[in-house]
Amino acid sequence: MTNLPRLAALCLPLAFAVPSAHAAQDPAESLQPNPLLVDPVLANPIPTALVPLDPELPIAVRAMIDAAFASGDNDDVEAVARFARRTNPGNVGEIDALLAYYRSEHPPETPPDPIGNMLAAAIASAKDADVEAVGKLAKETNPENAQEIEERLVAYRAERKRLRDEAAAAERARLAAAKFWQHWKGEGQIGASQSSGNTESVGFSAGVALARQGIDWTHKFRAQADYQRTNGKTSVERYLGELEPQYRINDRTFAFGLARWEHDRILGYDTRWNLSGGLGYKVFDSKKMTLSLKGGPAFRQTDFVSGEEDTELTALAGVDFGWQISPTLRLTQVASTIIGEANGSTSSQTALNAKLTGALSARIAYSAQIDTSPPPGIESVDTQTRFTLVYGF
Incomplete structure (x- = not known):
């Protein structure tokens, strides 16, 4: 339907070219074009506006830009491009295109810093x-x-x-x-000694220390066994086991509980139990150095080899020190004192660890056990030096 006027207009000349019978008889009554059949586009064409093209970049300016590009000096290139834009505003687009191409091939140099x-x-x-x-x-x-x-x-x-x-x-x-039995870390140590001549002696030492670090709780377990015979007689027979849970109050302060079992017939007792608890404070806590102090009330029960028993309320004070002297050397000091009305006892161990390879290290340790009121015939001070191999896990 919309193409009908255009089709009629195209066919109209043909209609004029074939004269009708009426036209031959009466020229005054010749056919006139119907306005409804005239194409408005053909009747009123839109005037075409010519858009002037950008002028060509002058040959001299292009030669200057090419020379600056050839020099490879970014400062010269930027200066020439800046003046070329200013003096040839009609060619800014072409100049920027040339400059963009140059920059893609010659990124700006980063000044030394x-x-x-x-x-x-x-x-x-x-x-x-x-x-x-x-x-x-x-x-x-x-x-x-x-x-x-x-x-x-x-x-x-x-x-x-x-x-x-x-x-x-x-x-x-x-x-x-994690479950309670997971994420335990520790070390095991073992050592032996034998001597002959004026003194026949053979000795054995073994121990294990475990620790588990939780969110608020830390659990420590330690067991130690020392046995030695000299000239056919038992000269050292000491066994120890202790468990110490700690609860973190803040970054420095903690609460602790301590259960310790000891057996040392040489010092005159068959069994000694110590139960204590209290507060502790970390004076230093870094990879290089650690120092913590703790103290609180304690309960002690002792079964002597003579068959006597002793039970009393006591007080406990302890110190735990560690110093990483070098990447391969570490010094530790663990000591505790139990003060009672009838007897006071102090246990101390100083150890120097030297890393050998991987998880294996060598340790020399000096321990002392001091009782203020030992049974008759028993020395109040008992010391021991151990040389052991230690394996960490």
Whole structure:
């Protein structure tokens, strides 16, 4: 339907070319075009506007730009392009296109930044002490860039805190899901001695120490056995076992309980039980040095080899010290004193560990057991030196 006027207009000349019978008889009555059949587009054509094209870039200007490109000097290229734009505003698009192509092939050179490179290397090491030291020196030697350096340090600290928080949350989730018998760590030690000549002696020493770190609870277990015969007689016969749970109150303070069983016939008692509890405080707690103090009331029961028994309320004080002297040497000191009305006893062990390879290390330990009121005929001080091999797990 919409093509009818156009079709009629196209066919109209044919109609004019064939004269009708009426036209031959009466020229005055010749056919006139019907306005409804005229195509409005053909009747009123839209005028065409010619858009002028950009002028060509002058040959001299193009030669200058090409020469700057050939030099490879980015500063010269930028200067020539800047003046070319200013003097040839009609060719800005072409000049920018040439400049963009040059920049894609010749990226700008990064000026040397030794301070920035040093700080970046320290940050990559992830060692907080090194980063802070380098950052401090960088700000002191480059005060004009102190603000930028500080911003990099702040970003590094924030990232390190985020990583530590994520690691702590993952560790808490791991511990929360663990069973009580899981995630125990410790060490086992064993040693033996034999001597002949004026004194015939053979000795054996073995021990194990375990620890489990939980979210709020820490459990420690220790067992030690020492046996020695000299000239056919038992000279050392000491066995010990203790269990110590600790509850973390805050980062420094903890509550503890301690159950200890001892057997030492040489010191005159067959069995000695100590039950105690109280509070402890961590004076130092780092990888290099640890020191904790604890104390509280205690209950002690002793069965002497003579058949007598003794039971009394006492007080306990203890110290636990560790010092990582070097990556391969560690010194430890564990001591506790039980103060009673009838008898006081102190046990102490000083040990030096030397790492041999992997989880294996050698240990020399000196232990002392002191009783203020031992049974008759028993020395109040008993000491022992051990040389053992220790395996950590």
